[in-house]
Amino acid sequence: MAQLRIERDNPALWIATFENPPINLIDPDTIVELQALLAELETDAVVKVIVFRSADHDFFLAHWDVLADKRRTAEMPPGPSGLHPWLDVLVRISRAPVVSIAEIRGRARGAGSEFALACDMRFASLERAILGQFEVGVGAVPGGNPMVRLAGLMGRGRAMEVVLGADDFSGAVAERYGYVNRALPDAELSAFVDGLAQRLAGFEKHGIVHAKSLLDLASLPPDAAFPPALAAFFQSVARPGAQARMARLLAQGLQRRTAIELSLGKAVAE
Template sequence: MVSERRELQSITVERNDAIVTITLRRPQKKNAANDAMWSELLDEFRSIPNDASVRAVVLTGAGGNFCSGADLSAEERDERPHQLSVMRHIGDVCLALHRLPQPTIAKVRGVAVGAGMNLALSCDLIAASEDARFSEIFAKRGLSLDFGGSWLLPRLIGLHRAKELALLADIIDARRAAELGLVNRVLPDDELDACVDDWATRLAGGPPIALAMSKRMLNNAFNVTLEQAIDDEGLSQTVNFGTTDTPEAIAAFVEKREPEFHGR
């Protein structure tokens, strides 16, 4: 069993077997992301794809909140380079998260607003506690969408609902987020950890190459034609049949047992 815990300046990284959990850790600021947090997240998101033994990633927050967005306090802004450089750096974090081949889960308690909301939406699955609150709060701060929100929202909920969230910047509760299709599950707080643990365990036990290719194709779905999608499916299945995982899955089905996938 692989077990590891690293406490960095603004995040904690825990490894349990094939599952990595990244916890945003600035509870005194509701986990608002400062430059140190963005840099630490970028390093983790860029290193994880190089470790084939990592099968699933969970992203969550400390102290009862997910993330209150970027830290806009004066002391943070005073220490920063030109704003365009800052935004390019934050954009790199967003892209690195989207490019993770491993399935990702956002476990959301409390607030997930602004870049914090879009950080959650950038994950493949979202489980939220009943007390979770979401908002594209940018307009109330005199800002426009960032961390991929302008790309994510229309794809997730359609253009007009995306505009409603972005332009009015209302705070919505977890139930409303689920109704809109932003959240996969809403659970009582005492059931949230068990749900995410179950999902992460199931994903970690799945065929990593096949899951990564399905994730990539789904992420590209709105950017390709049906003909291109079918070609991608054919190429992906050809790759799958060249691995040991597909024969193992077929053998396990015939033998009425659970398959053991190795990602090779």
């Protein structure tokens, strides 16, 4: 079953909706679908904007599926960037010749947060959005190097708070910290994002692509910043301490629609 539903009613504005029950975990199939989508975004002459949404208002993208086939994940071939496929997705969405917008309702933690950070813009629901990098709380290192993106967005101290504190951040705090562009009342979020996306879709693609590429030069980390973080992630999750913490959380309901997943920032510190 496909995890991404792509709407192309307006050829210049695509809508991608995540739907991977029970809580929109990211797994190797998610990566494969995102790589296929990126190949289209990089070559389509008409599309200018893509909006990412979730069909589940409690979870935008929960986090990486820790029970996914580790051999399959390790053996996935590098993407066109030459990087591991997950890193490939993150760097290519940032550099794609379209504007990517994450509309965040529900939880975007771990790899879900990494994906949102890789998008060009992020808009969050005041009432429903929760963002965070919980990995340090389970003895791991975030693998998609959100550290380098967060430091650029919010400064070193706040990036330390997000990554090392491993806690949940509401939409309001995320806006104040620069984690997201804006946090809006939930009832207004989609209309705002649609309005901005339609505005951009009405502009000339040439101007969007070239202005974005110059912003990329000024603001994006080099691709070489990402592989060391993924290597550190794989090493850290193999440690006995991390495995014990993860096993405890799995036993308590991690990866299921439970109180643990709804309040993961609190759970990792208990």
